[in-house]
Amino acid sequence: DVKVTQSSRYLVKRTGEKVFLECVQDMDHENMFWYRQDPGLGLRLIYFSYDVKMKEKGDIPEGYSVSREKKERFSLILESASTNQTSMYLCASTPRGAWESPQHFGDGTRLSIL
C-alpha cells in the first residue's frame, strides 16, 4: 500500500512566522502535490512537482513556496504566515506514466495561524 505521511496532524503558528509542512511518500512516486481544503471551496492546488528540484505553480501559489530536494519528500513553506492561511493542507503523490493511477493522499495537516 502507498503511504503518504505528513509530519503533523495539527499545527498552531503565529502571524508572520515561517512555517514548514513536510510530506514523505514511500512508493518512489515522481509526482507530488500540495492542496489546501476549505469549507465551501473544496480542494485547491497550491504547488506540484514532477521530479526532484522541479516545481510548478498550481491555482493558488501566492504566499507559498515549495522544496523538493529528494524524490520522497515534498515540503510546503509559508514564507510569512497570515490568518487567511488557516486551513487543512493535504499532500498527495502519484507515479509517472500511469494515467489511471489515482493520487494518494496523506492524512492532512490542520494548520491554525493566530
Next chain:
Amino acid sequence: GQNIDQPTEMTATEGAIVQINCTYQTSGFNGLFWYQQHAGEAPTFLSYNVLDGLEEKGRFSSFLSRSKGYSYLLLKELQMKDSASYLCAVRDKDSGYALNFGKGTSLLVTP
C-alpha cells in the same frame, strides 16, 4: 481552466440507491476520478473513468459521458458508513498529472 459542478448536499436512506452527479467543462479531457472523504480524514480513491460508459466496482459504479461533460457516481445498498463527502476530480491534457476538484457533495445516510 475547468468548471466542475456537483450538488452540495444529498440525503438518502439506508439500503437505498443514490446518484451523485458531476458536470465539467474542459478543453482537453484526460480522465475523471471519484474520491470519498470521511470527516477529518484523507480522500480515498473510488473510481476512474476515461472512456464513455459505466465502471462497476462492488456497490459503487461510475458513469462517464465525454460528449456531455457529465459523470455520476452510483452508490447501491447504502450503509451508514457511506455518509461522507464525495469528490469529483477532472484531469486536463494541459495540466499533466494535476487534478482539478469539484467542491464535493456531502452525503448523509439516514436510518
